[in-house]
Amino acid sequence: NHVSEQSFEERATTTSHPLSSYLFRLMALKKSNLCLSADVSTTNQLLSLADSIGPSIVVLKTHYDLISNWDYNPTTGTGARLARIARRHGFLIFEDRKFGDIGNTVQMQYTEGTAKIIEWSHITNVNMIPGKAAVDALAEAAIRWRERKQYEVKTDISVGTPRAESIDSDGEDDTVTPIPESNLEIERAGRKASIVSITTVSQHFEPVNSPRSHEDYEEEVFEGIEEAPMDRGLLILAQMSSKGNFMNAEYTSACVESAREHQGYVMGFIAQESLNREPGDAFLNMTPGCQLPPEQDDEDAEIQGDGKGQQYNTPAKIIGLGNDIVIVGRGIIFAADPVREAERYRRKAWEAYEERIA
Ligand code: 6AU
Numbered sequence: 001n002h003v004s005e006q007s008f009e010e011r012a013t014t015t016s017h018p019l020s021s022y023l024f025r026l027m028a029l030k031k032s033n034l035c036l037s038a039d040v041s042t043t044n045q046l047l048s049l050a051d052s053i054g055p056s057i058v059v060l061k062t063h064y065d066l067i068s069n070w071d072y073n074p075t076t077g078t079g080a081r082l083a084r085i086a087r088r089h090g091f092l093i094f095e096d097r098k099f100g101d102i103g104n105t106v107q108m109q110y111t112e113g114t115a116k117i118i119e120w121s122h123i124t125n126v127n128m129i130p131g132k133a134a135v136d137a138l139a140e141a142a143i144r145w146r147e148r149k150q151y152e153v154k155t156d157i158s159v160g161t162p163r164a165e166s167i168d169s170d171g172e173d174d175t176v177t178p179i180p181e182s183n184l185e186i187e188r189a190g191r192k193a194s195i196v197s198i199t200t201v202s203q204h205f206e207p208v209n210s211p212r213s214h215e216d217y218e219e220e221v222f223e224g225i226e227e228a229p230m231d232r233g234l235l236i237l238a239q240m241s242s243k244g245n246f247m248n249a250e251y252t253s254a255c256v257e258s259a260r261e262h263q264g265y266v267m268g269f270i271a272q273e274s275l276n277r278e279p280g281d282a283f284l285n286m287t288p289g290c291q292l293p294p295e296q297d298d299e300d301a302e303i304q305g306d307g308k309g310q311q312y313n314t315p316a317k318i319i320g321l322g323n324d325i326v327i328v329g330r331g332i333i334f335a336a337d338p339v340r341e342a343e344r345y346r347r348k349a350w351e352a353y354e355e356r357i358a
Pocket of ligand 1: 063098289310328
């Protein structure tokens with residue numbers, strides 16, 4: 001049967017990519033195929049959002065260059081803190097960097113420079129316009145990085161012991177201060193994070209059974225989530241959601257070819273439809289340009305674009321087309337109650353997946 005008819009549990013066992021396998025397992029456990037696009041402007045907003053929406057998502061997508069006060073410190077900076085929140089709630093980080101330059105430049109942008117994306121972001125993506133060499137170069141950089149990490153672990157030269165991010169009202173270092181006029185951080189005041197123990201995913205990590213409260217769920221998740229494998233993955237931007245984009249069918253096919261050449265590194269695509277076209281293709285498809293009509297409206301109503309070229313489809317339509325994960329930004333972030341809205345998107349996208357595999 002076609003991959004889009006297989007369950008995520010099944011795909012976790014058949015994929016050859018360790019990070020995809022971990023992600024598929026997370027999806028099955030959290031009953032979530034939702035990625036939050038955390039397009040906000042400050043570190044506090046980003047971390048608060050990650051912490052409050054974390055239970056509903058399996059991937060959190062960043063644009064680190066939108067953050068005005070990104071802290072580049074490798075152990076105490078924004079990326080490192082986000083990675084700890086990701087670890088605690090069980091989601092992967094995806095820096096939507098859309099690399100698009102010659103191989104040598106993208107390698108340096110990926111591993112060096114200010115943000116050192118490869119250190120804190122499990123997944124990133126590439127705009128293949130410069131040609132397949134950009135993908136080859138990123139794959140090579142990821143292999144080198146992994147070898148270095150393994151050496152560090154073996155010889156115990158890595159600095160610092162990972163600890164849980166504490167988001168508490170009285171602490172000094174790690175306090176996440178409130179986002180002005182936002183309802184995101186409030187329920188967090190005065191509650192302390194505990195250090196998590198590394199156990200297996202399934203031991204404590206139960207799926208969300210709506211309508212369980214966010215708080216109950218969070219307490220459980222705190223207990224233990226298996227650490228993501230020490231691997232990195234790439235998504236190829238093969239189709240775009242924006243009106244009049246130049247990615248034609250031939251271009252998209254070249255993206256699929258490149259993915260097949262790098263199955264140990266390329267997890268799949270950012271696309272508008274499933275690009276698993278031939279028997280043996282088992283890629284992950286993640287899809288942006290997703291919004292739901294307001295709750296009180298007709299659920300099948302047409303959704304307007306954003307007036308800046310973005311076009312939207314509902315989770316039901318996107319998942320029905322064989323895509324695996326919906327990427328939602330403003331639909332959640334701008335909602336009156338983002339935590340509740342994230343759950344609504346999670347539920348809708350998950351129901352569409354269940355219907356698809358039924
Ligand atoms: O839900 P939105 O419209 O608020 O945000 C959509 C997010 C933005 C875009 O930079 C990104 O998804 N995006 C991408 C990605 C993920 O690569 C590709 C694309 O074709 N369309 C798109 O919107 O952060």
